[in-house]
Amino acid sequence: MLRCFxxxxxxxxxxxxxxxxxxxxxVQFIQVHFLYGSKPAxxxxxxxxxxxxxxxxxxxxxQIDSMDYGFEPSQGFHVFAHRKKYKSDYVDKRLxxxxxxxxxxxxxxxxxxxxxxxxxxxxxxxxxxxxSTPYDYAFFGxxxxxxxxxxxxxxxxxxxxxxxxxxxxxFYPKKLRKRMFRLAEKNGYKVVRQEGRSSRxxxxx
Numbered sequence: 016m017l018r019c020f021x022x023x024x025x026x027x028x029x030x031x032x033x034x035x036x037x038x039x040x041x042v043q044f045i046q047v048h049f050l051y052g053s054k055p056a057x058x059x060x061x062x063x064x065x066x067x068x069x070x071x072x073x074x075x076x077x078q079i080d081s082m083d084y085g086f087e088p089s090q091g092f093h094v095f096a097h098r099k100k101y102k103s104d105y106v107d108k109r110l111x112x113x114x115x116x117x118x119x120x121x122x123x124x125x126x127x128x129x130x131x132x133x134x135x136x137x138x139x140x141x142x143x144x145x146x147s148t149p150y151d152y153a154f155f156g157x158x159x160x161x162x163x164x165x166x167x168x169x170x171x172x173x174x175x176x177x178x179x180x181x182x183x184x185x186f187y188p189k190k191l192r193k194r195m196f197r198l199a200e201k202n203g204y205k206v207v208r209q210e211g212r213s214s215r216x217x218x219x220x
Contacts, residue, residue: 043134046078047125047163048115049192051211052218059214070218073188075163076115077141079134083108083115084141086162088152096156103152105144114209121211121218125195125204133170140166150178157181160188172198189218196220 052072055063066072076085089104116122129137143149144166150157157165157178164185167173173194176184185191199206211217 042128043131045127045129045134045137046115047127047167047195048074048076048078048083049123049125049188049195050074050116051121051123052187052189053121053211053215056214056216063214068187070216071187071189073218075159075188075191077137077163077166078110078115079138079141081110083110084145086144086148086152086157086159093151093153094155096151096153098151101148101151103148103150103157105141105148107145116209118209119212120209121215122209123192124207124209125199126207127172127198127204129170129172133172136170137166140169155182158187160191161185164191164194189220192220 050073052068052070053066054069055065074085076083078084084105084107087104087106089102092102115124150162152158161182164173165181168175168181173191195204196206198204
């Protein structure tokens, strides 16, 4: 009787460990990093640079493990997308820590749980994009925010739209960032904020 009881306890322990491991394997995380748009503050125009896009600029990337991936122009960019001669790259960058941008830059990071299938899918998409850029980088076309929205839509984190609607509804990072804030509130994503230096005027949410 005692032996059966011990066997029963052992089996319960094994099942509990298996369940915990399965849970840990099934939930992984990606990070979506936003740098806010900005311009030199009054009195600092001689010491601060003008950034691409100014107050409505900024940048957005996706981090998987220690690698950060973002869509960027290459050797300039087109005003309207070119069908063959792309001026674009999907750039990967290894991060040495958890902070994407140096202190003094206003930024926000969304830590998003994904399933094993979503994790495998987004890796396949991004690795493919790094190998061969999928579209041209153009001012009136796909840029970092639209491209990120497109990738998130492919794994079910954004609504799927055609290319025109993706561009028009995500013309600059703030539009995607607002949607991410709504998702974070709805789904309980962890949000990490970073304050910007006072020598720049930063975009507001």
